[in-house]
Amino acid sequence: MSNKKKFDLPGKTVERLSKYRRVLFDRIGEGKINIYSHELAGMMNLTSVQVRRDLMLIGYSGSQSTGYAIKDLIEVIGSIMDSNEGERIAIIGMGDLGRSITNYFKGKREKLEIVASFDNNPKKIGRKIAGVPCYDENEMTEIIKNENISIAVITVPSEATKLVAQKLLQTGIKGILNFTSEPLTVPEGVYLEEYDIITSLEKLAYFVNK
Amino acid sequence: MSNKKKFDLPGKTVERLSKYRRVLFDRIGEGKINIYSHELAGMMNLTSVQVRRDLMLIGYSGSQSTGYAIKDLIEVIGSIMDSNEGERIAIIGMGDLGRSITNYFKGKREKLEIVASFDNNPKKIGRKIAGVPCYDENEMTEIIKNENISIAVITVPSEATKLVAQKLLQTGIKGILNFTSEPLTVPEGVYLEEYDIITSLEKLAYFVNK
C-alpha cells in the first residue's frame, strides 16, 4: 500500500519531466517512434545534456542509433510522476483565476483531477462552475476530508489567504499551490508551491532594464 | 539616458525584493516605522540571514538597535527595481486568464502598467476589457511599437503560442511572460519567463507522494 517514490529527484528535474511527457505525447501524435536527446532539448529550449542527465536520474536508457523510445519513455515518466490512486484537487476561490485554471486543466492529466471548488459568494455556491461543483467555504473542512482531496489551489483575494490556509491545514491537506501575493508558512510534511504574478512581472521588468 | 542597474542581482534576490517591498508596504499601513530582519523573514517564510544577505547585496544597512527603516528601504528597493519611465505591458489573449491577470494587477504597481490587450475574437476587439483596450491580433506589430510596449504576457491557447511569439519577437519586444504549456525559445537579449500550471500541479503531486 506504500507509494514511496523509487527516486529522490531534484525539483527542477521533476518540472522538466512533466514537460517532457507532454512534448513527447505531441510527438507521438506526429507519428514518431523515437527521439534523440537533442531533438527533445530543442523543443524545450534546453541542452541535450540536460535531457540525458534527467533521464539518467530516472534510470532510463536510450540507444546510440535510435535515441529514446517515446512511448516507453512516457510510461516510465508516468510511473515516477503518477501515484496509483492519483490526486484529487480543490480550487479555493472560484473567481476569474480559479475558473480559468479549472477550464485550462480539465482533462489534461489522467491522474490529477479537480473535483471541488469553494467560494463565499451565494450565487456560486451549489452550482457547477467550469464543470466542478462549488461549495460553501464553511464546509471546506468536511468536504475536503470526505472527498479525499490532497491538493488545494488558493485563488482567493490576498486578504483572505491566511484564514483559508489555516482552515486547509486543519483538514490535513498535503499540498498547497498559492496564487495570492500573501506568503504562506506551512508545517513540515505539507508541500507548498507559490506563484505570484506581480513578482514575475517585476522580475521581468528588472532584467529587461539591465 | 542610460538606465543600467547599479547592481547585478541574482534572480532569486530580485524575486524576494519584489515581495519585501509589498510586505513592507503593508507593514507601514500598520503604523510601523522599523523592522528587524527576523520579523521580515517571519512574514515571508524565510530565514533572517536570507533577508540580511539580500539587503547586503543591494547595499542597504540597518541598525542593531532598530533594524531597518521601512520607508527608506521601500524607496531603495524601488530605485533598484523600477526604471524611470516604467514598463508598458500587453496581454496577448484576453480570455479568462488574461482578464483575471489584468484585473488582479491593475494599479498594484506604479511603474508597470498593462496598456493593451490583443485577441482574435471579434466580440472582444474594439472594446475595453478589464479596463484595457482590446485590439485585433493582426495589429499587434504596429500597436506594440507605437504604444512603446516592452513586456508581453502570453495567455493564448497553447496551439497559438508559437505564432504569437514569432510576431512578438518581430516587434522587438524585450520581455515575455509565457503562461502556455508550449515552451518558447527567444533570442539573446530578450528575457523570457515561463509559468505552467500543469507542471506546478504535477510537481506538487510528486512531492506530496514521496
Add this chain to the structure above:
DNA sequence: TGATATTGTAAATAAGTATATAAAATTAGT
C-alpha cells in the same frame, strides 16, 4: 560590566547546469 539581541559578512554546503570525455553504434570511403 556582562548578557543579550541584532546587523554584517565570510565560509561552507547544497542544488542546478555546463563542460569534457569515454563508449558504442553507424556511416562513408577505400
Add this chain to the structure above:
DNA sequence: ACTAATTTTATATACTTATTTACAATATCA
C-alpha cells in the same frame, strides 16, 4: 571487409547559483 570519421548516449568533473552555518562587531539593557 576494413578503417576512419561521425553521431549519439552515458557519466564524471567543473562551474555557477543559491542557501545555510558560523562568527565578528556593535548597540542595548539589566
